[in-house]
Amino acid sequence: MAAASAAGFDEIPIVSLGAIAGPPDPRQELADTVRRICHEIGFMVVTDHGVDDAVVADVFDLMRRFFALDESERALIDKRRSPHFRGWEAVGSEFTNNRVDVREQIDVWSEWPTATTTNGPVHDRLHGPNQWMPTEVLTGQREITERWMDELGSLADRILSLLAAGLGLDDDFFVDLFGDRPMSLTKMINYPPTPTGGAGVNAHHDTGFLTLLAPGTVAGLEVLNPAGEWIAVPAVPGSFVVNLGEMLQSMTGNYFVATAHRVITTEPRMSAAYFHGPSLDTPLEPIDLDRRFVDAVAASPRHFSAGFMASAAETESGVSEMASRHRADTYGQQLWNYFVRSYPDNVARHHPDA
8 A cells, every 4th residue: 555644645556456346344445445545645556457458458459550550541530620529639739737748649439419509508519429440441440449438437437336435425326426428538649758848748637537547568657746746657567547537526525636647758658548427417516425524625735725727717817737726517517628728729610609
């Protein structure tokens, strides 16, 4: 178990999920361990998670084949053509904290029918189709990606049930919040070596509920501890990195934390991330937690003052990058704020009235 205190943590814990489907007592002990880690650190590496190694191997093979294509072929699914922010983007297309990220990636979201009107909430425009490569150029993309999303979604639900049990809630509490049109994201990422002074992805919090990452074999992911030190995430074969997003931080009144992280790599690196999210209309209302969890936040300056990713306008007005006090009302609003912050050109191109 990683050492953790108010001053910081010095390593990322590695946790076996072997007891997740076991008898009540060992499962509750695991739930309490995971809850404590998510309160103190917000990151962990999990083993014995039940996802077939072949699912991950197929995704990394798909990434190797896609990123080896000529740029003109990768551009067949250019994200700039998608009003739903789906597809491939070249190095330098995304901004995090108003700084360019040195990576290219494919984004695939849950697919729901495209909104037929612009009269509803602006975030309804995020519903729509993915872009898929022609099979004669890249075989298996859709089948491999959808299997990955199904498997990782199931694992994420099991981890959310642990978090609920750790908080003394019904096991299905978070899963039941997800509604009938959950919106989850897969990012397949290719990092070139990071230039001096840059970052593969700049320091940030994740936007949503829960993130699962297959980190590959090359190091580079780093987590910021409360003492201001960057802690390397260990590369454990067959594992997933798990971290929390700002939705869970908001809904638990800062008991759980979305911890800042970044990627800096000295050699080419690939990773595959899955971001588990609910329906866009899911309200970010505070959960009625046991008093001991509320008191733990009040007693910790780090938790009590924990902020959120600032919008571009807030940053320009002097708000620190991850110190916003604004909390979105719904998951859809949270996502829309992310796209406006990270893809201003795409927003201007496809949604000039938003």
